[in-house]
Amino acid sequence: MKIERLSPDKIRIFLTFDDLSERGIQKEDMWQEIPKVHDLFTDMMDQAYNEVGFDATGPLAVEVFALPAQGMVVIVTRGKYDHHQYMGHIEDEIPEDVYEMEVTLEESDTIVYAFNDFEVLIEAAHVLQWNITKAGKLYNYNDKWVLYLEPADLDEDKHPSLIAVLAEFGESISTTEAVLEEYGKVIIPEDAIGVICHHFARQE
Known part of the structure; x- marks a missing residue:
């Protein structure tokens, strides 16, 4: 797993197929809400914080690019809370460390x-x-x-x-x-x- 900071609110993570297979994850699993993908994402965010100081609190847009015979590139962009999304919730109940993921996947043969x-x-x-x-x-x-x-x-x-x-x-x-x-x-x-x-x- 290789992490690069692109801007204060954006990082790029390169995952090899070995990174995925070690966790029992297939390429097709990456956009599914399953525990092992969530665990992988948590590991990525922990490593991103430790290596480049990227704080993953708040909503995150996650773009996954599948590359042939190489692995995957994951672009994570940090946004800001939209409090309108939390209508009906008491504001104090919104956990500070919860991230909301919006995942898109693109596959490229190039x-x-x-x-x-x-x-x-x-x-x-x-x-x-x-x-x-x-x-x-x-x-x-x-x-x-x-x-x-x-x-x-x-x-x-x-x-x-x-x-x-x-x-x-x-x-x-x-x-x-x-x-x-x-x-x-x-x-x-x-x-x-x-x-x-x-x-x-x-x-x-």
């Missing part, structure tokens, strides 16, 4: 990884070129190099090895293509892996 250093991306591209023929679009977004891969361009049987390489060199992100197109800059519009390998040599 594979998106960010790299802080272009040299690291070059190294990853040279390793990947043996598994990928012509695929990938490269963006510059938030001062990072973002490699965007469409599943239709990839051999499904090679997904696990592909993910293993990408996870070694980069960081999985849930940014959509629409966001990358609007707020990022397209550096290589197609065949990014091949273009990088052709123009840039690996470091010895």
Whole structure:
């Protein structure tokens, strides 16, 4: 479980499938109100408080992004109490530490990884070129190099090895293509892996 603070009221949590299987949770369970999912969420909030000081009191909007062969990205945004929701309750009876979750789930087949250093991306591209023929679009977004891969361009049987390489060199992100197109800059519009390998040599 990896936690990153995005703003004072928002965090991003990356859950691997190992994190889920250790708790007996399937991907489809994540939007259900079942005890083991509630326990997982409690653990996430405890860890978020301990690691990044994120206080989960108040209503929370929870977005769950399922990523192929990688795990899940959970975006938690803290809101404020809407006292109109508690009509009929005595205000003093509203517990301060209770959080109200609104969970939405999106599933994406795309594979998106960010790299802080272009040299690291070059190294990853040279390793990947043996598994990928012509695929990938490269963006510059938030001062990072973002490699965007469409599943239709990839051999499904090679997904696990592909993910293993990408996870070694980069960081999985849930940014959509629409966001990358609007707020990022397209550096290589197609065949990014091949273009990088052709123009840039690996470091010895």
